[in-house]
Amino acid sequence: MMIVVLNKDTINISREQDVVVFRNRVKESATKIRMGLVNQTKLITAASELVRNMLRYANGGIVTIEVVSRGRDNGIRLVFADEGPGIKDIPLAMKDGYSTGKSLGLGLPGTKRLVSEFDIKSVVGTGTTVTIIKWNNG
Amino acid sequence: MDRIPILKMGRFLLVTIQVDLYDRLATNLEADLVQAVSTTGARGVLIDISALTIVDSFMGRIIGNIGSMAKIMDAETVVVGIQPAVAITLIELGLELKGVHTALNVERGMQLLQEKIGPEDETTDDDSSTE
Numbered sequence: 001m002m003i004v005v006l007n008k009d010t011i012n013i014s015r016e017q018d019v020v021v022f023r024n025r026v027k028e029s030a031t032k033i034r035m036g037l038v039n040q041t042k043l044i045t046a047a048s049e050l051v052r053n054m055l056r057y058a059n060g061g062i063v064t065i066e067v068v069s070r071g072r073d074n075g076i077r078l079v080f081a082d083e084g085p086g087i088k089d090i091p092l093a094m095k096d097g098y099s100t101g102k103s104l105g106l107g108l109p110g111t112k113r114l115v116s117e118f119d120i121k122s123v124v125g126t127g128t129t130v131t132i133i134k135w136n137n138g
Numbered sequence: 139m140d141r142i143p144i145l146k147m148g149r150f151l152l153v154t155i156q157v158d159l160y161d162r163l164a165t166n167l168e169a170d171l172v173q174a175v176s177t178t179g180a181r182g183v184l185i186d187i188s189a190l191t192i193v194d195s196f197m198g199r200i201i202g203n204i205g206s207m208a209k210i211m212d213a214e215t216v217v218v219g220i221q222p223a224v225a226i227t228l229i230e231l232g233l234e235l236k237g238v239h240t241a242l243n244v245e246r247g248m249q250l251l252q253e254k255i256g257p258e259d260e261t262t263d264d265d266s267s268t269e
Contacts, residue, residue: 016161
């Protein structure tokens with residue numbers, strides 16, 4: 001089924017403090033489509049992980065927040081695009097416990113568990129784009 | 139620089155996180171708390187996160203770190219007030235908050251600390267001389 005974009009908003013992330021503003025924007029969008037509290041919390045936590053990756057590895061980037069619908073289901077789609085170094089080995093980066101930084105390595109695999117749909121594309125030397133969707137009922 | 143206040147209550151340190159955390163704020167809290175355990179000789183740390191709507195892996199790690207650091211300085215840490223949605227998300231994310239004790243609310247957290255640390259009587263003299 002086709003995904004229809006109902007609303008679109010972009011936000012620049014270049015400093016740590018932008019993260020708080022960004023999380024609030026995501027919350028506003030999720031509240032608007034009456035997403036339940038648990039799903040909201042999962043979405044915002046996933047968003048927080050991805051935006052930290054963007055800051056840590058790529059010095060920031062641009063996030064697009066979209067309200068989307070597919071049939072009768074509404075959801076939030078977030079696209080994190082950066083122009084950082086890219087990820088060499090995506091399957092490895094998606095493994096629990098793997099990290100090139102000093103983190104626990106829960107970021108990417110943990111994020112995937114929290115959302116309904118997860119897609120990552122990366123070109124070494126060009127950048128990384130992560131797209132997640134959280135459906136209201138998913 | 140933003141900082142989260144640390145209150146001293148008897149032998150315990152009390153921290154109530156009332157604002158949304160970003161990474162710098164969390165790492166400042168970690169450093170401040172460990173310093174406070176050292177300067178006050180506190181035996182317990184109670185962290186109230188009931189106002190936090192999200193805890194991601196970084197914040198979870200900082201909370202765990204605080205517990206481990208306090209532990210090797212002879213202080214117990216109790217985290218209280220985790221919201222149900224936050225608990226669900228933390229476990230799904232893969233974070234179990236090892237190294238810290240948890241309690242439902244501040245009252246039970248205080249009780250837990252009292253039990254962990256034992257009666258005050260034996261150490262009353264030492265306490266009064268340090269504060």
